[in-house]
Amino acid sequence: MDWNRARLMVLAALLALLIAVVGAYLVVISQNPASSVTGPSVSYGSISP
Amino acid sequence: MFGVWFAWSQRRRAFRATRFAARHVGELSGLVLALAVVAPLLAPGFVLSYDMAFVPRPRLSWALLGVSGTPPRSVPSALIVAVLSRAITGEAVEKLVLVSIFALAAVGAARLVPSDRSIARVAGGVLYAWNPFTYERLLAGHWALLLGYAVLPWVAAAALRFRLGGAGATGRLVLALFLAMVPSPYTGILAGAVAAAVSLTPPWKERFRAVARRAAVLLGAVIAANLPWLVPALLGPAVPERPLLASALFRARSDSPLGSIGSLLSLGGLWRSDLAPPGRSAGLWIPAFVLIAVLTVAGWARLGGRWPGGAMPGMLAVAAAGVLLAEAPSVGGLDAVSRWLSGLPGGGILRDSQKFVIPLALAGSVGFGLGVERVLQAIPSTDRLVRRSAAALALLPVALAPTLAWGASGRLFDARYPRSWGRVEDIVASGPGPGGILALPWHAFLPFGWNRGRPVHQPALQYFSRPVLSSSSLEVGHYRLPDEDPWARRAAPVIDGKGPLSPQLHRLGVRYVVVFKEADWRRDPQRLIGLPGLFDAPDLRLYRSPASDGVPSFPRPSLGVVLVADLLTAVVVGGGARAVYRSARARSPSRSGSGS
Numbered sequence: 001m002d003w004n005r006a007r008l009m010v011l012a013a014l015l016a017l018l019i020a021v022v023g024a025y026l027v028v029i030s031q032n033p034a035s036s037v038t039g040p041s042v043s044y045g046s047i048s049p
Numbered sequence: 050m051f052g053v054w055f056a057w058s059q060r061r062r063a064f065r066a067t068r069f070a071a072r073h074v075g076e077l078s079g080l081v082l083a084l085a086v087v088a089p090l091l092a093p094g095f096v097l098s099y100d101m102a103f104v105p106r107p108r109l110s111w112a113l114l115g116v117s118g119t120p121p122r123s124v125p126s127a128l129i130v131a132v133l134s135r136a137i138t139g140e141a142v143e144k145l146v147l148v149s150i151f152a153l154a155a156v157g158a159a160r161l162v163p164s165d166r167s168i169a170r171v172a173g174g175v176l177y178a179w180n181p182f183t184y185e186r187l188l189a190g191h192w193a194l195l196l197g198y199a200v201l202p203w204v205a206a207a208a209l210r211f212r213l214g215g216a217g218a219t220g221r222l223v224l225a226l227f228l229a230m231v232p233s234p235y236t237g238i239l240a241g242a243v244a245a246a247v248s249l250t251p252p253w254k255e256r257f258r259a260v261a262r263r264a265a266v267l268l269g270a271v272i273a274a275n276l277p278w279l280v281p282a283l284l285g286p287a288v289p290e291r292p293l294l295a296s297a298l299f300r301a302r303s304d305s306p307l308g309s310i311g312s313l314l315s316l317g318g319l320w321r322s323d324l325a326p327p328g329r330s331a332g333l334w335i336p337a338f339v340l341i342a343v344l345t346v347a348g349w350a351r352l353g354g355r356w357p358g359g360a361m362p363g364m365l366a367v368a369a370a371g372v373l374l375a376e377a378p379s380v381g382g383l384d385a386v387s388r389w390l391s392g393l394p395g396g397g398i399l400r401d402s403q404k405f406v407i408p409l410a411l412a413g414s415v416g417f418g419l420g421v422e423r424v425l426q427a428i429p430s431t432d433r434l435v436r437r438s439a440a441a442l443a444l445l446p447v448a449l450a451p452t453l454a455w456g457a458s459g460r461l462f463d464a465r466y467p468r469s470w471g472r473v474e475d476i477v478a479s480g481p482g483p484g485g486i487l488a489l490p491w492h493a494f495l496p497f498g499w500n501r502g503r504p505v506h507q508p509a510l511q512y513f514s515r516p517v518l519s520s521s522s523l524e525v526g527h528y529r530l531p532d533e534d535p536w537a538r539r540a541a542p543v544i545d546g547k548g549p550l551s552p553q554l555h556r557l558g559v560r561y562v563v564v565f566k567e568a569d570w571r572r573d574p575q576r577l578i579g580l581p582g583l584f585d586a587p588d589l590r591l592y593r594s595p596a597s598d599g600v601p602s603f604p605r606p607s608l609g610v611v612l613v614a615d616l617l618t619a620v621v622v623g624g625g626a627r628a629v630y631r632s633a634r635a636r637s638p639s640r641s642g643s644g645s
Binding site: 007024 | 435
């Protein structure tokens with residue numbers, strides 16, 4: 001791996017980390033995280049098709 | 050003069066601390082990572098989420114050894130938890146388990162990365178401990194599977210040594226296989242598969258006879274380590290199953306824009322897609338996943354030269370086989386094979402197919418660590434800014450599930466059992482006559498209000514000192530799987546039926562009835578009219594039923610045979626531990642004289 005590609009990789013990693021962390025933060029604050037898996041259910045879980 | 054001495058001693062202390070941190074970077078990163086996830090859960094109370102149902106002082110019984118009519122899925126972990134809880138309380142045991150999962154996983158995977166660079170090792174550890182698999186399983190309360198998952202890198206490391214031979218290598222492998230079996234039979238089996246793939250895959254340097262001997266030793270070690278659950282499973286009565294329904298319900302599912310295969314390759318895809326990390330369907334993590342995948346493949350290209358020949362192809366083969374097993378129920382053509390396998394004796398192990406991505410997580414972590422090493426090597430030492438930024442590479446797996454941090458960002462929390470539970474225990478423990486406790490409403494999982502409505506597997510089964518009769522039928526959406534517990538199977542027609550329960554209770558071996566005021570509980574008291582109420586609290590009500598004949602007995606494995614099997618495992622594992630101790634002593638500098 002050459003130096004330029006390695007530098008690009010590091011920059012891409014920083015960017016990807018930033019996008020994912022900020023994005024997930026926004027998703028979490030836009031919903032009540034605790035309520036997303038709770039409810040008056042006796043079920044082991046619901047299923048998607 | 051004092052100032053000079055003080056400055057010198059401070060500098061020496063800082064140097065020592067730096068040297069210590071550099072030497073133990075894998076362990077330190079594992080601890081930091083564990084605390085980043087678990088720290089808020091270390092407050093007083095219990096984390097009760099789906100299958101995670103710890104109690105202060107679990108009931109001791111022979112069933113904990115597998116001597117019961119139910120499949121031995123929690124043998125021997127439930128026994129160890131019960132015994133440990135008596136020493137340090139169930140609360141402390143649960144916290145220890147939670148920290149151990151992440152610390153052991155990160156440290157074990159970091160040690161498995163064959164690199165001199167600490168960032169590369171840390172990167173491998175971070176990917177193994179911090180990913181959608183650990184997130185989803187933690188939410189689902191699969192602590193036993195996760196603890197076994199955390200031991201698997203140690204099994205792979207022991208298998209590598211076993212392949213090379215040398216003093217203590219067999220003992221180390223036996224110990225690792227046993228430790229992988231203790232939390233869960235599933236990881237006991239997966240550990241055997243990983244160990245076989247790493248230590249037996251060709252090409253071989255030695256003659257075929259030596260390889261055959263190694264294979265025989267490995268097979269013996271895997272069987273001996275797994276006897277504690279294997280014997281009860283083989284001798285136990287048949288349990289009614291609906292394998293096709295279970296296979297369909299618990300198959301891996303897509304939880305991302307990448308479909309089911311993309312979800313699995315990125316270590317997600319649990320059947321409960323609602324437990325996936327928030328934002329997973331939005332795909333914000335995909336750039337990070339692509340980078341991780343590229344680095345992982347780049348790392349695998351280097352792994353062949355670092356590990357003994359055959360170990361790397363073996364690891365990749367078991368990872369590929371795992372992905373195939375995980376994906377099979379969702380692929381036309383392969384789903385028929387998967388259904389057929391599920392219907393065979395012991396085929397139940399194939400349900401919840403996502404767990405078979407575990408070997409991929411292991412192979413991926415090692416590859417990712419070496420991929421990071423390749424990037425680091427390409428950066429000249431003069432480019433300090435980029436070299437420091439390269440730490441971001443090690444943290445890249447965090448982007449796959451950023452919300453795992455801090456108790457899954459609040460999705461996990463501590464709750465305390467109400468005082469009423471302790472009061473009920475006092476009454477039933479001091480009450481006369483044999484018989485168990487019927488727990489109503491009749492559901493295997495209940496959403497207790499004091500647990501913020503999060504469903505949890507009925508904790509009363511372990512909480513009370515009398516045997517508890519509770520539903521053991523899994524309800525999934527509109528579907529219901531058969532009861533696994535023979536006592537529940539006998540009681541289900543009575544409890545699911547109509548009319549008063551009171552006349553039937555003594556026949557079922559019930560001495561007390563506890564009604565938790567949760568879910569659809571309101572219909573239950575009407576069916577208990579005539580029974581004297583002993584205790585009423587805001588969250589539950591306790592009744593006494595007429596004298597019973599005691600808990601009915603059901604076919605179960607012979608206690609003697611199970612104990613002999615356990616003893617055999619203890620002897621083999623004890624022998625392994627002794628061999629490891631001897632080889633460590635022989636290598637220690639003080640014994641050999643080189644350090645004196």
